Amino acid sequence: MELTDELRFHLEKLLEEKVGQGMSLEEARYAALQELGGVEQIKEECRDMRRVSVIENLIQDLRYGLRMLAKNPGFTAVVVLSLALGIGANTAIFSLIDAVMLKMLPVSHPEQLVQLDWLSAEWPDAVLDDLEGSTFREGTANAVTSGSFSYAAYRALRDGNHVFSDTFAVAANDILLNVGVGGRAESANGRAVSGNYLTGLGVSPALGRTILPSDDAETAAPVAVLSYDFWNRRFGRDRSVLGKTIMLDAMPFTVVGVTPPEFFGLEPGSPPDISVALSLYWKLYRLPALSNDSRTWWILIDGRLKPGATEAQARAELSVLFNQYVTAAGSTKSNAVFPVLVTHPASQGLDTLRRKFSKPLWILTALVGLVLLIGCANVAGLLLARSTARQKEMAVRLSLGAGRRRLIRQLLTECILLAIAGGAAGLLIALWADRLLLALISSGRDPISLTVHLDLRVLAFTAGLSLLTGLLFGLAPAVRATHVNLTSALKDSATSLGRAGHGMRPGKVLVTAQIAISLLLLVGAGLFVRTLRKLETTDIGFNRENLLLFDIQPGLNGYEGARLGNLYKELQQRITAIPGVRSASLSQHTLIGAGSSSSSMSIAGYTAPGKRVDVRRNLVGPHFFETLGIPLVLGRAIDERDDESTAKIAVVNQKAVHDFFHGDNPIGWQIDFGRAHHPREMEIVGVVGDAKDNELRTDAPPTVYIPYPQDLREATFMSYEVRGGGDPDALVAAIRREAQAVDKDLPLLHIVTETEQIEKTVFLERLFARLTSLFAGLGLGLACVGLYGIMAYAVARRTKEIGVRVALGAQQRDILGMVMRETLLLIAIGTAIGLVGSVAATRLVSSFLFGLEPTDPVTIAAATLIMAAVVGLAGYLPARRAANVDPMVALRYE
Secondary structure (H helix, E strand, C coil): CCCCHHHHHHHHHHHHHHHHCCCCHHHHHHHHHHHCCCHHHHHHHHHHHHCCCHHHHHHHHHHHHHHHHHHCHHHHHHHHHHHHHHHHHHHHHHHHHHHHHHCCCCCCCHHHEEEEEEECCCCCHHHHHHHHCCCCCCCCCCCECCCCEEHHHHHHHHHHCCCEEEEEEEECCCEEEEEEECCEEEEEEEEEECCCHHHHHCCCCCEECCCCHHHHCCCCCCEEEECHHHHHHHHCCCHHHCCCEEEECCEEEEEEEECCCCCCCCCCECCCCEEEEHHHHHHHCCCCCCCCCCCCEEEEEEEEECCCCCHHHHHHHHHHHHHHHHHHHCCCCCCCCCCEEEEEECCCCCCHHHHHHHHHHHHHHHHHHHHHHHHHHHHHHHHHHHHHHCHHHHHHHHHCCCCHHHHHHHHHHHHHHHHHHHHHHHHHHHHHHHHHHHHHHCCCCCCCECCCCCCHHHHHHHHHHHHHHHHHHHHHHHHHHHCCCHHHHHHCCCCCCCCCCCCCHHHHHHHHHHHHHHHHHHHHHHHHHHHHHHHHHCCCCCCCCCEEEEEECHHHHCCCHHHHHHHHHHHHHHHHCCCCEEEEEEECCCCCCCCCCEEEEEECCCCCCCCCEEEEEEEECCCHHHHHCCCEEEECCCCCCCCCCCCCEEEEEHHHHHHHCCCCCCCCCEEECCECCECCEEEEEEEECCCCCCCCCCCCCCEEEEEHHHHCCCCCCEEEEEEECCCHHHHHHHHHHHHHHHCCCCCCEEEEEHHHHHHHHCHHHHHHHHHHHHHHHHHHHHHHHHHHHHHHHHHHHCHHHHHHHHHCCCCHHHHHHHHHHHHHHHHHHHHHHHHHHHHHHHHHHHHHCCCCCCCCHHHHHHHHHHHHHHHHHHHHHHHHHHHCCCHHHHHCCC
8 A cells, every 4th residue: 555654654663663662563563553543444445455456556656656756866866867878878879770780771662672793703704804904994983893783784684584673773883073053163972873763762752853764865865863962052952953954074964853851872871962874974984885885894783573572583583694694795614603693682772881880880889788787787786775775664564564576566666767767868868979979970081971860769779778777777676675574674773783784785796897897998998099099190101280182073074185284283383382382282192091093013124024013003293292291212203304295204112112122222123004915114213201001000002103194094083282381271262262263163172181181081990989988987987976875875874883983992094994995895806807808808899909909908007097096086985974974973873
């Protein structure tokens, strides 16, 4: 039966009084009830309570639970905050995992989609010969992209199968477009798709129409479909955009539609700004039409299963068609191993983003799980301490006939209420954390566009997690609270001498576990922070300060040959003349984080005939090494005299000299990037220092630098490096003006400082360093709360004992030492367990470290000292309070 606070107070006093008079428990209960209104009346009320419905009992439990929590606002606030931090962090990570790895594509019936792929250890010789002869502009398409097909293969598979209701295709590589609208130039990300791509996916346009099969014909007028985001960003959602003409790489396109806001294509995280027909892909690159060329494998194929068809049936039928195509296009030699067609479910789109972030996300999931575990242990410890304090209340209710199961249900109801409140607060934390996570993930060199919503799946996860944690931290304290010695609980005071440590052991075990897990988090955070620091301070071989970078793509606007070379030269001269610019140059690839090119070459006199070595290759302009701060070691650098009319020359780095010339002087030696039927010889005229090329984690590779005027055929896009005397961002406006004076339709792309570009390459390390530090801080804070709570409770229970000790002559330092010894013992045990766990667990993240071992002693020592200092302080506060106890007050304490 439900007891009011006033009735409970009177019952406690009466039961204590009767038991103290020597009555048995049954006699004391009978006498107390008799005095409060009669035994029969109470029994009748109890019988009525047993007939109350389950719903009414639940409502009664909820009312009582809310009243008890409201009576202890400090306790409630600490518990809710502890749970909110753990549940909020887990919800935020889950919502990100949901967006990256679990969500279906936002299209019609995504479960029917199938992606085609192939696997092969060896290609037929004739096919390999054809593919080797294919040449493409660097950075746009490869001769063979894994999982890609030729257009002819697409047509054969599309027209010959009977299992797909739609077979559609998309170019394997996106298109970087120069967009001109109303005299204003900018860049956009484009995607070439087949005429039935959007209709095959079941995507209805937000405005206008989609690309149709008739738009994919070679003779069709060029049309474009804008993404909702680009339409909003560039045109302010102006519906009159339909029918307007925009210039894409100096080609006119008519806007015919806008995709819906939730559509991002087949690849989460990288939505296209503009979609065009597949037949226009090579026209935009100003290359010959290759739609019918079986040598060029450049498109991805997907299909939608017909009703009743299975993926196995599709794979069986399409494999026959694919083998027939490869046989006809390649060789029929008996020892040739043909590519084998395979299929993959495509309900979640392409898995590029999942491959990139799957391991980091699972590691973060484990970390936030540990934070939640610390929070649950913290709350369980607080509840255990509170259950001990509520022993008399439980004894009274049990004495009045309440069953243990009924009391456990009531206590679990209170725990569930706490968990629900923690989950609600955790959702608010998750909203903020999701924005932070998306900002961090999108700060890399490859921008990622994701939309994370707290949808029904995320809300269900949070609700389930809240209920699970409520049961996890509440069951043991609830069971323990109801197992009391009724006579002792009613007779003895809560602070009786000699019973001060009773019931504290489970709480101390939980605190020890919190300390151990917190130390594990601190060691992990320390390793990631030190990894980031080592990457940021590693020697990159050039001066990163005051260096501004930007790209241009004049080849997309029709520049070629001498006209292209004159554009580069004029823009370099104009930029160099800007006040505040110390030097300026250009290169095909900027250093660190902007891609690279690899080629094979032969070295006359150093490699056997036909033997080739792999090197990095970069086209650069005059004063490149001076602008970057790369030291000249031997010979001369590349300058203005090296143009298309002079002898072909090259400069190599010291790594190339070490690997290929065995340290000998390479000046004057000939290298050849061509083939026997098409030599491309050049003479080495200089040696420069090693500079890291694309990654901070790897050493500088063997590199050959070539003057761009001597290879304008490949120099259709270039990056400028501008060295300023101060803040390089201050030069951007002047550089834009000079670029506009050269060509108003040529946008400047990816304007960034070298420092910012390097920071983008370590965004994953920075993400881990920040998040693990945050999680370690949360874990440490929760562990401190747990230790402080258990020690403060222990001191409160031992108040009378402490008063006796002081009265008998104990000094403050004696009391302080007594409590601190207990605190330090808990810290020592937790630290020892945490160190063992850290040694084992940190090996799982060794691939993310740089310049460190998972058992790095500096990191472990620092984490241990931080843990001991912070947690020791949390234990010192109640110890100091114990040392300052007034013995007269303590002896009267009840």
